[in-house]
Amino acid sequence: MSAPASPLHLVGRFNDPYTGAERRLLELARRVAARRAVRLWSDVFPHRWHAQQGVRPIQPFAQQFPKGGLLLLAGVHVQTGLWLRHVHPDRVVLLYNLPSPERLFSAIELLRESTGCEPEIVFASHSAQQAVGLPGIVEPSWLDLSAFLSIPLLRPDTRPFTIGRMSRDVIGKHHADDVALYRMLAARGVRVRIMGGRCLAGPLAGVAGIELLPTGAEEASAFYGSLDAVFYRTGAFAEAYGRVVIEAMAAGLPVVAGAEGGYVDALEHGRSGILVQTQEQAWNALMHLAAHPGLRQQMGEAARRRAVAVHGEDAAEGLLSFYLR
Template sequence: MTDGPVPVSPSTLHLLGRFSELYTGAERELLDLRQLAAGRRPVRLWSDAPVHPGYAGEGISAIQPFSHQFPKDGALLMGGSHLQPGVWLKYTRFERIIVLHNISNQRQLFAIVQSVREATGLELELVFVSGLLQRSAALPGSIIPSLMDLTPFLDVAAARLDASPPGRVARPFTVGRVSRDFLDKHHPRDLSLYRMLASRGMRVRIMGGTCLAPGLQGVEGIELLPAGAEPVPDFYASLDAVFYRTGKFVEAYGRVVLEAMAAGLPVVALELGGYAEVIEHGVSGFLVRTQEEAFDALLALENSGDLRRLTGNAARQQAIKVHGPAATERHMAFYLRQGAALRAP
């Protein structure tokens, strides 16, 4: 009998989020990451706040330090720099701690780097969802776009291609977007743009738009839906184009934009945002600076079925390039790697 190396069981990968709200992109990514890691490494989901009832059945544990219910060893992946672990972090022995930096708030990132160093003595591994964020933070780390499962959105694109030729559609040309239902997710000038589009006979559908009701309620052609009113792939199947821009903050990445691209939709978006690193202007989407540029791009898409088709197809191919199986496997290799972490100096 020959002696050989004893196989080492993979340690648990703990995914920490804030599952107190539904429809947040950071937590959706953690759920997708768990699915991608299934069968390859033990994974547990944790929340630093009480878990929303909508996540019932997902196996998410709320951290309860005084009951000793918190992750203790293996690897910890924190799904956002908005998370601030409490005193429990001092009683852990992780081999790696990874932070996904996915919001445009560098003060929170610096705070979490310092608190983790002090509590564990470990050097954080930083993952930025876009080059925009890494340049803003001026810290070393990896750039890994938000992980996501494109399958349901690619199915929408396939159904769109199988439908009648993309000329003048029977229903009104429909523009829409998806986001959480908060005013900060919308630009102050969005209301006037939506009114202009509706006045031309276009249909506007906003999922996550009930917060806009004081300015748009009752306007013919504009439909304001609460967040999660429809499955996102089904919602995208009802659109001909997506318009996206935000208000008080810069979108760090914007996974809903990439999901729309995977669904074969042409996207018109504000040029400042992490998604802008993926969109080639005039080819796989349109990056705009002003209200007039946004209106003109959407008008051009309404008037040209060929432009919609060519842009939508290029958008789908770009989404696959960034988030398809090959790219996903490369990024998962980083998350699943085992080994000792660097010690903070």
């Protein structure tokens, strides 16, 4: 009888139930659990929802930290300490999902020195890898698309054309020009729903046709079911991947998105969505979709097919081998 596989330790910052990196870890843990022991760790005291999912805080003085096995750090923002020298892992994996080359190189040196292992780098997108020019693998974010694939592709034609977006409720997740764009769209009769938009309440509160919701106000699948298209771009930093874009595609929605996010690996411009670089391009793309329901239907179907091709069960099975060897 062969010896049981050593554990897979997934270390993140589980203080917010809506951050993409930690949602990625939870989904990876779910998929691996049947084949390898998995333990979830947080470098800070975890949010109570995460604690209910089995996430434990790293507490060195209580001898509670990863030991042996495969150690995965989910991002260069994750804080380590002297406990790292006592892990003695078989392998070390570092997820690069935030655009911070200096912190990446520092993290690589720290992991080499503290663990004696050469870190294997997992990049959230091709653009993230190209920006630093290091070897590694590109791995799309782990997603469970089942709830989104059940949304009907055919949207009702009895409601106003409705666009929306979903993100954490922080101003940095929004582009500086978004407020003006939403106002222009609402003035033309387009309904705008923003989940994670309470941070825009100052300039947009009370504007007819614009609904600002806090993050998590609705189930993601129900929210996407209320939309006819998704518009997504960010402000100060580009999304390393942007899993919400892929979820919208799986929901059968055409996506108009800024051209600089990691989701460009999956979104095919002109087929499953539209990539834009300027305010004028964003306005034109959204108004074109508003005027052509047939195009919305066609693009939404292509978006769903593409999301399944990149994140479906067949694609996921091939990626799992990296964590099981």
